[in-house]
Amino acid sequence: MxxxxxxxxxxxxxxxxxxxxxxxxxxxxxxxxxxxxxxxxxxxxxxxxxxxxxxxxxxxxxxxxxxxxxxxxxxxxxxxxxxxxxxxxxxxxxxxxxxxxxxxxxxxxxxxxxxxxxxxxxxLGAASINERPVATIYAFGGWQLNSSRRTLTSPAGALTDLTSGEFNLLLAFLEHPQHVLTRDHLLDLAHGRMSESYDRSIDVQISRLRRKIEADPQDPAFIKTIRNEGYFFAGTVTRLQDAFVRRQA
The missing domain is CATH 3.40.50.2300 (Response regulator)
Incomplete structure (x- = not known):
């Protein structure tokens, strides 16, 4: 190896x-x-x-x-x-x-x-593993998220810049659509913090994500707030492609 x-x-x-x-x-x-x-x-x-x-x-x-x-x-x-x-x-x-x-x-x-x-x-996938799934493409409402290239493409075909935190958060939603996710669950899925969670960071990044993917961030169609519970991804998500690639030296 x-x-x-x-x-x-x-x-x-x-x-x-x-x-x-x-x-x-x-x-x-x-x-x-x-x-x-x-x-x-x-x-x-x-x-x-x-x-x-x-x-x-x-x-x-x-x-x-x-x-x-x-x-x-x-x-x-x-x-x-x-x-x-x-x-x-x-x-x-x-x-x-x-x-x-x-x-x-x-x-x-x-x-x-x-x-x-x-x-x-x-x-970011830098763990010491030799083979891992990397090429899943998630489609929702005309948008496409490529987990291999870590890119988000708009319905118009333009690339939308995401920080690594925003990418991980959106990927967590797309992997668990139609499910209510608490802040702690999102921290585990998207951040993997090793110490005390800081749940307002989730609110900040969700606000940024909404400004990038929602037609009206004040009335979001995708990322819904569930009062006193967490967040809910309401869009329909389709996996377009899955592949495995071997890590290169």
């Missing part, structure tokens, strides 16, 4: 001591690690190397992590985990709204960060 390449993590933090400590820890646990001290170095590395996960500090001099996250999300769906010294809801919600996939509050145990990185890479 051909070995699967290690996931490549980019740590972006202006504090070189934190970068070095995290780099040593993650490397010791089998990950490939690159480091950047600012946004310019981050974008330069992303242009020259395949990055699987970005660990991005919010509180940096100059352009802060939220601004960098927004810019990165405009051009790439690479998963982003924010490091924040703010424990309040507002900072976390802003990060999720602009496209971050997860967050870790400082001070934190490096093992928590490792667990979240592994959860993100599992969601």
């Amino acid at each position: 051909t070995a699967v390449p290690a996931s490549h993590v980019l740590i972006v933090d202006d504090d070189h001591r934190i970068r070095a400590m995290l780099a040593r820890f993650l490397t010791d646990h089998g990950l490939k690690v690159s480091q950047a001290g600012d946004g310019q170095a981050m974008f330069a590395l992303c242009e020259t190397a395949r990055i699987d996960v970005i660990v991005l500090d919010i509180m940096m001099p100059g352009e802060d992590g939220l601004s960098l996250c927004r810019r990165m999300r405009a051009q790439s769906s690479v998963p982003i985990i924010l490091l924040t010294a703010m424990g309040g809801d507002t900072d976390r919600i802003i990060g999720l709204e602009i496209g971050a996939d997860d967050y870790v509050v400082k001070p934190f145990n490096p093992r928590e960060l490792l667990a979240r990185i592994r959860a993100v890479t599992r969601r």
